[in-house]
Amino acid sequence: MKVILSQDVKSLGKTGDVVEVAEGYGRNYLLPRGLAAEASKGAIAQLGQQRAAAAKREASALADAEALAQRIADAKIAVPAKAGGNGKLFGAVTNADIAEALQRELAVDVDKHKIEIKAQIKALGSYPVEIKLHRNVTAKGTVSVVAA
Structure with a gap:
């Protein structure tokens, strides 16, 4: 049967x-x-x-994810953080901070668990991040950590 x-x-x-x-x-x-x-x-x-x-x-x-990946790649994402005089942060920038910055600057709601940071962000500067938007689409962007 x-x-x-x-x-x-x-x-x-x-x-x-x-x-x-x-x-x-x-x-x-x-x-x-x-x-x-x-x-x-x-x-x-x-x-x-x-x-x-x-x-x-x-x-x-898939088409929506690819369009969003392009927007993220082209965007300048600034994450404000408290820092000392030598450029070191008080604490670290987390996935949640990056997700909040994406929401604020691009009006994009991304789950913090889908954001991948290569190494901990503990100083001011620019850092590469990868965001898993879809099973087949990963957005690569740059996050700039600036003094708040």
Whole structure:
């Protein structure tokens, strides 16, 4: 019997896959537990429409992420921080500070966990950062730490 998986099943496949299983396995295990649905013509057609819509959303998200990556690469992001006379900071600039600066200067809401700093920022100056915007898009930008 053919079924459409509703959830990932370890030995069969991922959500949305159409797989051939034994009659008893499908009727007695997969269907009652909600792990799969019978693969009728209508269900397969609906699955095709869902996949097409998901592909369209994914393409749109990728295009948005690439545009945002270009904006971040072109922008000058300034992060104000308290510093002593010799240019050393009182503390360090964190991912949260950079996310806040992005929100303030570019009106872009970025999760602080998606910002990657190569080394701790403990002095005034310019530093490279990478921001993971999408599974396939990473923005590279420069953050300037200025005295507050």
